[in-house]
Amino acid sequence: MKWADTTDPESFRAAVTPKTRAIFVESIANPGGIITDIAAISAVAKEAGVPLIVDNTLATPYLTRPAEHGADIIVHSLTKFLGGHGNSIGGAIVDCGTFDWMASGHYPSLSAPCPSYHGITLAETFGNFAFAIACRVLGLRDLGPAISPFNAFLILTGIETLPLRMQRHCDNAFQVATWLLAHDKVAWVNYAGLVENPYNRLAKRYCPDGAGGVFTFGLKGGYDAGIALVSNVKLFSHLANIGDTRSLIIHPASTTHRQLSDEHRERAGAGADVVRLSIGLEKCRHHRDLDQAAGRRLRLCYRERLVARAPQMEERGGEDGDGAGLMGETELDGHGQEQRPDAEGRLQ
Numbered sequence: 001m002k003w004a005d006t007t008d009p010e011s012f013r014a015a016v017t018p019k020t021r022a023i024f025v026e027s028i029a030n031p032g033g034i035i036t037d038i039a040a041i042s043a044v045a046k047e048a049g050v051p052l053i054v055d056n057t058l059a060t061p062y063l064t065r066p067a068e069h070g071a072d073i074i075v076h077s078l079t080k081f082l083g084g085h086g087n088s089i090g091g092a093i094v095d096c097g098t099f100d101w102m103a104s105g106h107y108p109s110l111s112a113p114c115p116s117y118h119g120i121t122l123a124e125t126f127g128n129f130a131f132a133i134a135c136r137v138l139g140l141r142d143l144g145p146a147i148s149p150f151n152a153f154l155i156l157t158g159i160e161t162l163p164l165r166m167q168r169h170c171d172n173a174f175q176v177a178t179w180l181l182a183h184d185k186v187a188w189v190n191y192a193g194l195v196e197n198p199y200n201r202l203a204k205r206y207c208p209d210g211a212g213g214v215f216t217f218g219l220k221g222g223y224d225a226g227i228a229l230v231s232n233v234k235l236f237s238h239l240a241n242i243g244d245t246r247s248l249i250i251h252p253a254s255t256t257h258r259q260l261s262d263e264h265r266e267r268a269g270a271g272a273d274v275v276r277l278s279i280g281l282e283k284c285r286h287h288r289d290l291d292q293a294a295g296r297r298l299r300l301c302y303r304e305r306l307v308a309r310a311p312q313m314e315e316r317g318g319e320d321g322d323g324a325g326l327m328g329e330t331e332l333d334g335h336g337q338e339q340r341p342d343a344e345g346r347l348q
């Protein structure tokens with residue numbers, strides 16, 4: 001396997017050799033947040049006579065349809081946004097039916113007679129869905145990665161609400177990223193939905209409805225600040241998954257990427273200061289939680305909070321708002337619910 005630079009389609013051209021059998025990219029890269037120029041890399045794949053495989057997990061078909069930009073095969077982790085609830089593990093392979101396996105001659109398991117299936121040639125018999133069939137009749141038969149029926153049911157139920165969830169993930173992520181950008185403890189924010197982001201132009205082309213629900217940011221306080229933030233959040237769950245309905249947080253340098261050297265961590269986009277967020281569907285409480293976890297404000301007891309909020313409530317004409325200007329004034333339990341105080345105004 002050879003690595004190329006996702007931000008530079010020419011680097012793919014330079015990496016192609018006679019042994020190349022496929023080009024693999026992510027539509028939105030996890031955790032780097034790069035938006036891939038799928039059409040440009042597809043042109044390289046076509047020149048090289050190899051299929052382009054796109055991992056569309058972070059974008060989902062709601063935001064990006066890679067087949068419309070020249071992908072030949074699309075893969076999804078269903079464990080993330082498609083299932084959406086973090087309750088089932090699964091994957092999907094989409095054969096776009098665009099690659100001519102017979103013409104190439106480099107894929108004998110598809111273009112030559114298959115002795116374990118009475119000598120049929122899969123690409124001849126199944127035409128433009130030969131790869132999908134091969135995944136089942138060769139991959140599934142030989143390796144056995146069958147999804148459990150109950151997980152399939154949960155994932156299909158999740159997919160039914162994908163458009164609603166995905167838009168909310170994107171809208172919430174945009175708000176949190178914008179808010180973090182102005183936070184005095186934050187060094188940088190990498191979210192392609194922000195106009196300042198180097199991938200914003202590609203985001204407008206490939207995912208005009210939103211740049212997804214996952215992004216990274218850097219804490220000025222570095223490694224220790226990352227650990228402290230993750231330890232103190234209440235709305236966010238500390239999890240290595242992404243794409244749940246709930247908001248998730250992780251400090252990769254002290255967890256998922258802990259075993260790497262400093263240099264390798266940097267190269268993987270998991271430097272000491274990096275925090276990754278997967279923004280959930282909660283109603284606009286993320287910034288309050290991050291703010292209190294970063295230790296920026298003293299939290300007030302409930303009675304003081306009511307007094308402090310009274311003028312704003314009048315101005316805004318109600319209790320429920322977008323939370324702007326009220327940061328750090330609410331205590332949240334582990335599920336993001338406000339806690340009620342006891343008789344002395346203490347929170348349990």
Ligand SMILES: Cc1ncc(COP(=O)(O)O)c(C=O)c1O
Pocket residue numbers: 026030055057058076077078079080089090091
């Ligand atoms: C972009 C992307 N693709 C695939 C996977 C693998 O997912 P799974 O664990 O469901 O196989 C991940 C996991 O983080 C991912 O981020």
